[in-house]
Amino acid sequence: MHRFHRNHLTSTSGFTLIELVVVMAILSILGALTLAGLSGAATKSKQETTEFMINRLNDAIMDWYEDYEDLAKPGGLVTLRRRMREEMPDSWAEVFANPASPTTATGRAYSRYRASGSSHANFEKYQSAECLYMIITRSGRFPDFLEDIRPERIGDIDADGLKEFWDGWGRPIAFFRWAPGFASLVQPITSATGDPMDVDSPPADLSAYPLLPLIYSPGPDEAMNDPLSGPDGYGLTTAASGWPDSALASICTFNAGGSGIVGSPKPGDAYLDNITNHDLMAR
Numbered sequence: 001m002h003r004f005h006r007n008h009l010t011s012t013s014g015f016t017l018i019e020l021v022v023v024m025a026i027l028s029i030l031g032a033l034t035l036a037g038l039s040g041a042a043t044k045s046k047q048e049t050t051e052f053m054i055n056r057l058n059d060a061i062m063d064w065y066e067d068y069e070d071l072a073k074p075g076g077l078v079t080l081r082r083r084m085r086e087e088m089p090d091s092w093a094e095v096f097a098n099p100a101s102p103t104t105a106t107g108r109a110y111s112r113y114r115a116s117g118s119s120h121a122n123f124e125k126y127q128s129a130e131c132l133y134m135i136i137t138r139s140g141r142f143p144d145f146l147e148d149i150r151p152e153r154i155g156d157i158d159a160d161g162l163k164e165f166w167d168g169w170g171r172p173i174a175f176f177r178w179a180p181g182f183a184s185l186v187q188p189i190t191s192a193t194g195d196p197m198d199v200d201s202p203p204a205d206l207s208a209y210p211l212l213p214l215i216y217s218p219g220p221d222e223a224m225n226d227p228l229s230g231p232d233g234y235g236l237t238t239a240a241s242g243w244p245d246s247a248l249a250s251i252c253t254f255n256a257g258g259s260g261i262v263g264s265p266k267p268g269d270a271y272l273d274n275i276t277n278h279d280l281m282a283r
């Protein structure tokens, strides 16, 4: 025993400086790999959280959208699109300031909700995200929606009392009801396929576009344009003031070849990593 013990000590004290340096180098490499792995996992988790939120919102909005298609009747396209605008607004300009003005109970509920934040300085910031939250929580159509939404996925980034749904990075999830400039696998930007709500035969407006709602996050770059120059650009072009307006042509016809169309990318590449319901639907 005694001999064995002495041999053991001799062996332990035999570590050289070189060996220690090698061990420390290996440990530092392992540590760096672990940190990189954790960072990658965190990004993946935020991505998954964002996809979960957008999928849930897409399910709700598209369920309602498809009901509008069922309501379509000959000669009714303008009326239907106007009602859709009243019940699915994506800007405060589309919500009546006077609760007596809307034609639907939903529109009147929105009008009262709008009044709760309209005097705040940040009222117009992030308004499409605020409108999306209002549609989900004030239309009366989605009473169970919030049940599996974590509290930290709802916030008020501009502190105006009007909440927004947030993505995995804590950015408001934006909404364009009609985004004809947004090219995707599920929404062609040409009028070749027509407007599915135009059931006239022949269609009343051959140049109408399919106008699929767009729900999206700015993605990992968290790139949000200056809220003052565009309420929530996220690398996409937002609506001009008052767009679209009343006549069929201005509701459903767009210049797909021009610039500044709602949903089209702004110069730069901030839109490239955006996470959209169109991408998720196309998977």
Ligand SMILES: [Ca+2]
Binding pocket: 122, 123, 124, 125, 126, 127, 130, 158, 160, 162
């Ligand atoms: Ca706001």
Ligand SMILES: [Ca+2]
Binding pocket: 126, 130, 155, 156, 157, 158, 159, 160, 161, 162, 163, 164
């Ligand atoms: Ca807000």
Ligand SMILES: [Ca+2]
Binding pocket: 217, 218, 219, 220, 221, 222, 223, 234, 235, 270, 271, 272, 273, 274
């Ligand atoms: Ca982005």
